[in-house]
Amino acid sequence: MPTFYEPKQIVTPGDLLAEGEYLAGENTYVENKVIYSSRLGLVEYDNKKVNVVALKGFYIPRIGDLVIGTVTEVGFNGWTIDINAPYKAFLRPSDVLSRPFKPQKDELSQVLNVGDLIVAKIISYDRSHDPQLTVAEPGLGKITRGQILKITPTKIPRVIGKKGSMITMIKEETGCQIILGLNGIVLITGKTLEGEQAALVAIRRIEEESHTSGLTDRITQMLKKNKPAEEENKNE
């Protein structure tokens, strides 16, 4: 029952990963009872399960995901939202208004207009239907301030880190609030522009170096090193 790669080694589509008593996990497939990789990524063996963590990808909606999207169209009975996925999402007015929607009275473009950014949650999606969003939960809704950053959606878990270690570290070091949309869009809101900028640079670097070891330490070092310099600038 051999496996053919070391954990964390880079594999390409079509690479033979394991034979025998293994289970095909993410980004793998089975053909003739052996497991192959289907994407460019890093191999991981989780007990008997073989996973490939993709290095580049796109977002496919899943129910319950927190996403950040842009309003692209205001219709008669709802908004069309671009959530950086192959499918466009739909948001219904009753979710936003928190009262019954009256088409004669309510003007939807006054609530959310084209170009507005929202934090939302996916409440329904399957193969044959486009995703539906909701903002009727605390923390969701229109974004009024902060900076937006787009990264490869497959790297969001790396930005979060093990049990959130990476993201809590960045939040503490920069004093920013960070919302990670699982569709690869990140919202950073901080008290100072410098703090926001530092968090932005850190997340960009994580995206670029996600497949290297000792990354959390390097990011911490980088943030700590840049911190005193910012305070000096403020004093000037």
Place this chain on the structure above:
Amino acid sequence: MNEKPEKLIDKKGLRLDGRKPDELRPVKLEVGVIPNADGSAYIEQGKNRILAGVYGPREVHPKHLALQDRAVLKCRYHMAPFSVQERKSPAPSRREIEISKVIRESLEPSVFTEYYPRTMIDVFIEVLQADGGTRCASITAASLALADAGIPLKDLVVACAAGKADDTIVLDLMDEEDKLGKADVPVALMPSLNGITLLQMDGKLTHDEFETAVNMAIEGCKKIYPMQKEALKAKYVGIKEEAEE
């Protein structure tokens, strides 16, 4: 350049550019060359220079082309007006439309289209300089671009041609051999699964010659395959070494 060579194979058994019959032209592959595309690749094979860009999966336009059970794969093979000796009209010719179809059909078995219903994957192939065997080089580059876009694939598709120049079976035909030679057999292969996704022939070959040609082309594909893998990994390996120093 425009004079016809008398013989394609000289007395020593070497070809016009000095290659042995079973030798490939030098191949150079690069990935991620178009920042605006979701995935891209560039191939140089001999004097061939080809760019491939992949977009998607994305929404289908026009909408009625969408399939309910799988993604639509769209392919466009196009030759730049300056890619050949005599200026080529930029409008898609009969030949280009056919090659687009052939490339699409040779890539489709490798893509997990059923994962993304109601979407479309666009593949654009632009031949900047042509020197025979562009369809094969295009397939090699397009498959690499698909992998670079992060689209799940069963395997990378590699293509290579073999043919008959004078009376010898030769690998990886160049322009003169393609035009003056007696036959051309392009083959596309998914090496890990040992599956042929494209097999064409023009010209005449005997039963035995055909078999040698196909086997030779498969061997050629298997030589390009590791280069494809290296090209895909190169970007990330570089960053890794730099960061961990």
